Amino acid sequence: MTDLTHMTLADARDALKAKKISAVELTDAHIAAVEAARSLGAYVLETPDQARMMAKASDDKISKGVAGPLEGIPLGIKDLYATKGVRTTACSHILANFVPQYESTVSSQLWRDGAVMLGKLSNDEFAMGSSNESSAFGPVASPWTPPNWSVEKAKSVLAGDKKGLLVPGGSSGGSASAVAAGLCLGATATDTGGSIRQPAAFTGTVGIKPTYGRCSRWGIVAFASSLDQAGPIARTVRDSAIMLRSMAGHDPKDTTSVDRDVPDYEAAIGRSVKGMKIGIPKEYRVDGMSAEIDALWTKGADMLRAAGAEIVEISLPHTKYALPAYYIVAPAEASSNLARYDGVRYGLRVPGKDITDMYEKTRAAGFGPEVRRRIMIGTYVLSAGYYDAYYVRAQQIRTLIKQDFEKAYAAGVDAVLTPATPSPAFGIGEKGGADPVEMYLNDVFTVTVNMAGLPGLAVPAGLSSDGLPLGLQLVGRPFDEETLFSLGEVIEQAAGRTKLPEAWWV
Amino acid sequence: MSVDQATVRRIARLARIAVTDEEVPHLMGELNAMLSFVEQLGEVDVTGVEPMTSVTPMAMKKRVDQVSDGGYPETVTGNAPMTEDHYFLVPKVVE
Numbered sequence: 136m137t138d139l140t141h142m143t144l145a146d147a148r149d150a151l152k153a154k155k156i157s158a159v160e161l162t163d164a165h166i167a168a169v170e171a172a173r174s175l176g177a178y179v180l181e182t183p184d185q186a187r188m189m190a191k192a193s194d195d196k197i198s199k200g201v202a203g204p205l206e207g208i209p210l211g212i213k214d215l216y217a218t219k220g221v222r223t224t225a226c227s228h229i230l231a232n233f234v235p236q237y238e239s240t241v242s243s244q245l246w247r248d249g250a251v252m253l254g255k256l257s258n259d260e261f262a263m264g265s266s267n268e269s270s271a272f273g274p275v276a277s278p279w280t281p282p283n284w285s286v287e288k289a290k291s292v293l294a295g296d297k298k299g300l301l302v303p304g305g306s307s308g309g310s311a312s313a314v315a316a317g318l319c320l321g322a323t324a325t326d327t328g329g330s331i332r333q334p335a336a337f338t339g340t341v342g343i344k345p346t347y348g349r350c351s352r353w354g355i356v357a358f359a360s361s362l363d364q365a366g367p368i369a370r371t372v373r374d375s376a377i378m379l380r381s382m383a384g385h386d387p388k389d390t391t392s393v394d395r396d397v398p399d400y401e402a403a404i405g406r407s408v409k410g411m412k413i414g415i416p417k418e419y420r421v422d423g424m425s426a427e428i429d430a431l432w433t434k435g436a437d438m439l440r441a442a443g444a445e446i447v448e449i450s451l452p453h454t455k456y457a458l459p460a461y462y463i464v465a466p467a468e469a470s471s472n473l474a475r476y477d478g479v480r481y482g483l484r485v486p487g488k489d490i491t492d493m494y495e496k497t498r499a500a501g502f503g504p505e506v507r508r509r510i511m512i513g514t515y516v517l518s519a520g521y522y523d524a525y526y527v528r529a530q531q532i533r534t535l536i537k538q539d540f541e542k543a544y545a546a547g548v549d550a551v552l553t554p555a556t557p558s559p560a561f562g563i564g565e566k567g568g569a570d571p572v573e574m575y576l577n578d579v580f581t582v583t584v585n586m587a588g589l590p591g592l593a594v595p596a597g598l599s600s601d602g603l604p605l606g607l608q609l610v611g612r613p614f615d616e617e618t619l620f621s622l623g624e625v626i627e628q629a630a631g632r633t634k635l636p637e638a639w640w641v
Numbered sequence: 642m643s644v645d646q647a648t649v650r651r652i653a654r655l656a657r658i659a660v661t662d663e664e665v666p667h668l669m670g671e672l673n674a675m676l677s678f679v680e681q682l683g684e685v686d687v688t689g690v691e692p693m694t695s696v697t698p699m700a701m702k703k704r705v706d707q708v709s710d711g712g713y714p715e716t717v718t719g720n721a722p723m724t725e726d727h728y729f730l731v732p733k734v735v736e
Contacts, residue, residue: 393697508668529682
């Protein structure tokens with residue numbers, strides 16, 4: 136498409152401020168790009184009229200000199216964020232016609248700061264998945280094509296069942312695909328076990344899951360409340376820092392949001408990392424890890440060392456238990472959170488012979504297979520006689536996982552460097568068909584961070600031998616997102632920004 | 642630990658999700674795959690370890706115990722599948 140859709144958010148902001156471009160122009164270019172990319176499936180709802188109206192209001196504000204920090208910046212919003220008067224489905228059939236009467240706190244802060252909404256982005260149903268294949272709207276294709284595929288082949292498969300094209304990751308697959316394809320300058324996302332960082336790594340984009348409590352969860356469809364956090368996906372480390380500043384902050388409507396000043400994250404970009412101590416956890420060198428991922432990890436450590444950081448090996452002994460413990464805690468919380476979808480107050484309703492029959496039929500028809508499976512496992516681990524053996528034990532292990540990190544930080548480590556994912560993106564229809572655990576292993580490097588409530592940044596660090604993006608993850612101390620942005624910028628500068636794919640889908 | 646078909650039906654009932662006879666064996670396989678995956682947690686010595694209750698330690702915030710919101714029943718019931726006079730309608734529960 137046009138150059139306007141391939142600017143960084145920071146450059147667009149500066150060009151708007153300098154009146155080199157108008158917000159309406161910038162928004163129109165994005166609306167056209169979104170329309171031309173419908174076959175990717177990134178957007179599940181386009182809001183072009185609202186976008187033009189918001190852009191016009193932004194131009195007025197810019198001309199009056201009262202522009203906000205994100206004035207005129209077109210963004211996509213994950214369909215887990217309630218948007219007032221705009222259908223919000225969590226990509227589930229059970230919320231197919233849900234139109235919120237309120238706006239999520241995080242998105243309201245983006246509009247407060249002048250951003251423009253282009254539409255709602257696809258995700259795995261209720262954010263449960265690592266490939267965006269469980270969305271009720273169907274899979275989303277990554278703008279990256281499988282190795283050795285011709286444009287003709289990719290286009291013809293895109294017009295059909297999309298099988299074999301690459302997944303954008305998940306659950307924030309629509310967000311990652313849209314950002315990588317130039318369909319918005321940045322997107323909101325959410326992360327419960329890796330749902331921001333894994334899609335960012337799969338698409339050559341940058342994503343940050345902030346510290347638990349940094350962003351308000353109010354108005355975001357709940358999956359597992361003790362793990363869920365909102366965060367941005369953008370094309371550069373700087374862009375993600377700019378977005379996070381607007382998204383973060385205390386909200387009296389979410390008692391788990393933290394009353395703590397929001398720093399100017401962008402100011403951390405370019406700050407020296409000299410003398411910082413970076414931990415390399417030996418337990419992340421998992422069995423069967425590809426040589427390519429291992430090499431990328433070493434390369435990332437070398438980049439930070441070259442910038443003056445000190446690299447030290449550390450031990451996080453409970454790492455291997457994070458994923459199984461997560462698959463108790465997250466489904467348990469989900470089974471409780473999703474009890475609200477009962478066909479009474481909102482959402483789908485399937486009539487039954489009595490109220491229980493109505494509940495059961497509504498929930499069987501409304502939830503997809505992955506969501507049903509997780510609700511059932513959560514129900515089981517919370518049921519009488521199993522609660523202590525599963526749920527309490529998993530929460531004890533969670534304490535141990537957090538202590539592992541605390542010990543490393545107490546020993547002077549400023550941040551931890553790990554791979555973001557165990558592999559590059561895989562194909563649509565390739566994983567999790569027979570055994571759900573195969574798909575869950577995608578989150579092996581990211582899930583510990585949610586279990587410990589820490590901030591984690593995924594940054595592109597290079598390409599695989601097949602030419603697909605690979606990412607590294609930086610994990611920080613609680614509320615020290617700034618250090619992650621400083622270190623992430625070093626990697627981005629050293630590795631060079633990933634060149635995103637040309638628009639072959641048009 | 643693993644689940645049998647009767648347990649799958651009991652869990653489905655507790656979760657208020659209708660399952661068909663054909664779905665039960667398939668669900669049993671998937672649930673057992675997940676349960677066997679989490680079995681390794683049994684190896685960990687958790688003696689004396691506090692179960693986590695709050696990942697970011699903070700004092701519970703309190704507010705004054707008074708009505709702070711409301712007065713718009715049409716908005717509250719606006720997305721309900723069935724309503725009458727601002728009440729949610731459900732199938733009869735008392736004979």
